[in-house]
Amino acid sequence: MARLLELRRACTGYGQLPILHSADFHIDEGEVVALLGRNGMGKTTCLKAMAGWLGLWSGQHLWRGADISHKYKRGGVARYLARDGLLLIPEDRGIFARLTAEENFHLIAGQKQKAEMELRFPELRDKWQTMGDGLSGGERQILSLARALSVHPSLLLLDETTEGLSPRVAERIWQILDELRKAGQAFVVVDKNWQRVATLADRVLFLAKGQIVESVTGNELRAHPEIAERHLGL
Template sequence: MTALLEAEGLQTAYGSSQVLFDLHLRIEAGDVATLLGRNGMGKTTTVRTLMGLTPARAGSVRFLGERIERLSADRIARMGLALVPEGRQIFGNLSVAENLQAFAANRRAAREPWTMDRVLALFPRLGERLRHMGHQLSGGEQQMLAIGRALMTNPQLLILDEATEGLAPLVREEIWRCLQTLRAQGQSILVIDKYVQRLLALGNRHTVIERGRVVWQGSSAELSAQPEVWQRYVGV
């Protein structure tokens, strides 16, 4: 059976410094997969390589069976991968409404296409700030906008790098609620975050990486039963 996304033997480097070493990752349609590991272990580089932002030096990435590791980032995005990047990177000089409209895309694969109304139903706070400029939003509101903007592309795979990094506890809870809602709707997700307990409840497949190599993969039940994996590789 063809996976939604599959990376095999992935190697990535920045100049002479190799970061990923023969990394393997498989995500099925409907999965909520996670990438776990301490800071600097290659999680963001993995995401950047999957999205075509940092070219792979070796190995392959297949999306719905098609090789994509040599494609441009915009081509990969048009195929149905959407990234909520670390740091949000919304357009500060555009309003909330303009940020959302700029990424609107209709895809035949979308069972229930994402519209602005649907995003605002998911994040009512954005509806109260439609005319606010991006730079006028709080960090939590910017993260909601970044997620909403990605959803407006109607992605087949939604990728979140540091989903709740730097957010206040109440805002983090809202982001977790959003992700649970998306999971219930069948959205395929790959998420990076440091809150392992929340990821155990959200995800069904977990990959732990250490210094650019996969050191453990398994289900939530398997990871819950092996706290030594958390202590050794995640630092919790």
């Protein structure tokens, strides 16, 4: 499988505060990777660094085998990566409050994709004219997924995928992610529900104090729950 994304000795943070220290990992095509760790260990920062939202202070950022670290000087790395198929769905789902659901969708997708996504996500059908801030948490997550999937991304990054959703809606999201996995869609998922994550992911990376401290397969994690207990302090 071809390598999609790689971070080598990646360091970054906010202002003067370092969050990610020398993180080393990669994502391959079609692979499902979960990023687990306690709160404040740098999961969101790691996703933002992968998507180019946050520039690296040091280390290398490789996308499709090419080092793109030098692009940070000119800016626009997030835009470059988004146009080349790497999309991040942040914890707040990234739905613009003052745009209708339809406008949110059409920021990157066309009419044809709207019809496709309506078939795939029927719950969006009568929500297109609702303003972003009038959508429920689940609707926002589904709209965000539909928007991202409409451009057939190579890699999706999903932060706190089911956070704040009702169990029924969360189940729907897990079902969608399972379908994506079966369809060969590569994605990185961050979620507190490590048991569900373990059934979904090919690989699980544990993040502690801004570093990848352990990497196991989903099957290994299911067989040895003590690994999660050790890293997540359960």
